[in-house]
Amino acid sequence: MTTRRVSLPGVGVQYDFTTEHGRRLSVVVHSDGRRFLGFFDADDPDSCVLSVPLSTEEAAAMSHLLDPGPIEAVRTDGIDLVTEHIPVGxxxxxxxxxxxxxxxRTRTGASIVAVLRRTGAFPSPGPTFRFAAGDTLVAVGTREGVDALAEIITGG
Incomplete structure (x- = not known):
């Protein structure tokens, strides 16, 4: 697995990534913030077969899909609170x-404080908020509570 950074004068920066299996992906970050995700031909690593433009928001959403790690825990009055993103598959x-x-909240003690959707964010959703597949829930609670909430939402 290798990565490479290439300056593109007047354009921005290109980041190339080669997977363990030899597939090459590329992200071009333009100076104006636009991004393009490129997929290269396995037989010809110089031939880009598909380029997908991504807005800044789309690139951020993609990064959350690739690395959905929890946000750092916050210590408050002897209680460890965590904030975590939980996908609704x-x-x-x-x-x-x-x-x-x-x-x-009744079942786990954890609270859903926001819902992130491709079309926007919904802070403080009420009980009548309808979830959609692809939503990401922002949950706050104890580690145990957030883990229990994730189990409920994913059906695990």
């Missing part, structure tokens, strides 16, 4: 259902 028992149906 297409197989989630709550995709298409209301937040109130989860009874999340």
């Amino acid at each position: 297409s197989r989630s028992p709550y995709a298409g259902r209301l937040l109130g149906d989860t009874r999340a």
